[in-house]
Amino acid sequence: xxxxxxxxxxxxxxxxxxxxxxxxxxxxxxxxxxxxxxxxxxxxxxxxxxxxxxxxxxxxxxxxxxxxxxxxxxxxxxxxxxxxxxxxxxxxxxxxxxxxxxxxxxxxxxxxxxxxxxxxxxxxxxxxxxxxxxxxxxxxxxxxxxxxxxxxxxxxxxxxxxxxxxxxxxxxxxxxxxxxxxxxxxxxxxxxxxxxx
Amino acid sequence: xxxxxxxxxxxxxxxxxxxxxxxxxxxxxxxxxxxxxxxxxxxxxxxxxxxxxxxxxxxxxxxxxxxxxxxxxxxxxxxxxxxxxxxxxxxxxxxxxxxxxxxxxxxxxxxxxxxxxxxxxxxxxxxxxxxxxxxxxxxxxxxxxxxxxxxxxxxxxxxxxxxxxxxxxxxxxxxxxxxxxxxxxxxxxxxxxxxxxxxxxxxxxxxxxxxxxxxxxxxxxxxxxxxxxxxxxxxxxxxxxxxxxxxxxxxxxxxxxxxxxxxx
Numbered sequence: 001x002x003x004x005x006x007x008x009x010x011x012x013x014x015x016x017x018x019x020x021x022x023x024x025x026x027x028x029x030x031x032x033x034x035x036x037x038x039x040x041x042x043x044x045x046x047x048x049x050x051x052x053x054x055x056x057x058x059x060x061x062x063x064x065x066x067x068x069x070x071x072x073x074x075x076x077x078x079x080x081x082x083x084x085x086x087x088x089x090x091x092x093x094x095x096x097x098x099x100x101x102x103x104x105x106x107x108x109x110x111x112x113x114x115x116x117x118x119x120x121x122x123x124x125x126x127x128x129x130x131x132x133x134x135x136x137x138x139x140x141x142x143x144x145x146x147x148x149x150x151x152x153x154x155x156x157x158x159x160x161x162x163x164x165x166x167x168x169x170x171x172x173x174x175x176x177x178x179x180x181x182x183x184x185x186x187x188x189x190x191x192x193x194x195x196x197x
Numbered sequence: 198x199x200x201x202x203x204x205x206x207x208x209x210x211x212x213x214x215x216x217x218x219x220x221x222x223x224x225x226x227x228x229x230x231x232x233x234x235x236x237x238x239x240x241x242x243x244x245x246x247x248x249x250x251x252x253x254x255x256x257x258x259x260x261x262x263x264x265x266x267x268x269x270x271x272x273x274x275x276x277x278x279x280x281x282x283x284x285x286x287x288x289x290x291x292x293x294x295x296x297x298x299x300x301x302x303x304x305x306x307x308x309x310x311x312x313x314x315x316x317x318x319x320x321x322x323x324x325x326x327x328x329x330x331x332x333x334x335x336x337x338x339x340x341x342x343x344x345x346x347x348x349x350x351x352x353x354x355x356x357x358x359x360x361x362x363x364x365x366x367x368x369x370x371x372x373x374x375x376x377x378x379x380x381x382x383x384x385x386x387x388x389x390x391x392x393x394x395x396x397x398x399x400x401x402x403x404x405x406x407x408x409x410x411x412x413x414x415x416x417x418x419x420x421x422x423x424x425x426x427x428x429x430x431x432x433x434x435x436x437x438x439x440x441x442x443x444x445x446x447x448x449x450x451x452x453x454x455x456x457x458x459x460x461x
Contacts, residue, residue, distance in 0.1 A: 084216030
């Protein structure tokens with residue numbers, strides 16, 4: 001049981017990293033990774049939203065949608081729930097962490113349309129995870145997102161200090177750097193299965 | 198068929214309704230009361246977040262005006278009109294903005310100075326100044342790599358002959374270039390000030406002259422000629438007291454190296 005959960009956690013943090021291996025949630029990954037503190041804040045906000053979203057969508061899927069034969073309403077229901085949760089997160093952040101709320105700015109409402117959050121909730125259902133497993137998986141995906149953000153903000157601060165050819169300045173060099181980081185993560189493929197062998 | 202659709206509608210609608218109610222409740226409980234005057238003041242400000250007022254941005258300045266009684270005339274890009282609006286909201290008498298303009302205190306272009314070394318590194322003043330104070334013969338002077346020109350949001354700065362020039366008509370006095378210059382030779386002065394010492398060299402006259410033909414040599418001629426006693430020499434460099442200066446221009450006429458100039 002525990003071993004299974006650890007495998008799920010490790011695989012969602014490293015092997016199936018949503019940003020760097022599955023390419024979901026690229027928008028905040030490129031948008032908010034300029035500074036380390038903003039990247040960390042965004043990562044933690046996403047972890048929070050992912051956990052909340054999984055905790056709410058899993059019962060909805062199994063006890064409401066499946067029970068009534070409405071499995072096909074999965075996408076629209078999940079989007080609705082996630083949008084409401086993001087709004088809730090924004091209200092809470094504004095109250096308790098106004099500085100973070102200000103620095104995240106427009107990217108916080110954008111978690112609503114962050115496909116990584118929708119992706120993790122739908123994949124939890126598709127992979128047939130139990131409630132506990134899906135929570136662990138969401139935590140792992142969120143941690144993976146945080147890891148990707150933190151790593152990439154480091155890479156970007158190095159990019160800022162280097163001379164870059166005029167035509168590569170800005171987004172092009174950022175995308176190239178992102179592809180390198182992504183390549184590094186492909187090196188994790190296949191290690192989790194052998195973790196406890 | 199129809200009941201199926203109705204059930205789907207009811208479920209999704211119901212979830213939406215529950216979410217809406219929960220959000221309404223939470224927004225009521227976690228409500229952050231915002232001062233209405235702050236919002237009004239913030240609405241008058243330009244919103245460029247340039248920081249010329251000395252606060253972290255327009256939001257912070259608006260807060261400071263309302264809560265900490267900050268002056269209403271600190272927004273330099275907004276000029277008098279914004280200051281008047283802010284003063285009206287706050288119910289205090291309007292004060293005109295002291296408009297500032299940035300000035301490069303150096304006249305050491307390529308003709309006046311020599312290079313003591315050939316610099317081939319990263320082409321920014323910041324990098325160049327890290328190596329023995331930069332390649333220029335005068336360690337106080339402008340390096341001419343254009344860090345200030347790159348940071349200027351109004352394109353008011355251009356670099357010609359290895360020296361930065363500021364267009365007084367375009368400069369709004371935000372002070373970003375002042376922070377950027379590694380030599381610290383860009384200063385903000387009120388736009389009313391016309392007579393300026395355009396040199397920052399504190400070396401002794403002979404050394405300064407050797408390093409730059411236009412340098413202030415601390416000869417005290419300006420100090421003697423000034424009818425208002427507004428000029429004094431400190432550390433081999435001339436300083437003008439702007440409060441006493443009457444813009445007569447005698448110092449500029451008598452300066453042997455031409456480092457005191459009258460702007461038009």
